[in-house]
Amino acid sequence: MGNIKVTKVKSAINRSKNQKLVLESLGLKKIGQTVEHQDTPNILGMVNKVKHLVSVEETK
Secondary structure (H helix, E strand, O other): OOEEEEEEOOOOOOOOHHHHHHHHHHOOOOOOOEEEEEOOHHHHHHHHHOOOOEEEEEEO
């Protein structure tokens, strides 16, 4: 399995509570913040829920 870098690019204001909780569980609090995770099905599912708020890059 590889890794992915997830960067928050948009605000969570006026978003559903579920989307806010997903961002928090990914470790994203501020715009521009980047975290690195393994690309497990759980993480990819969470990223898919908030794909309009984040950008994703594959790393090795």
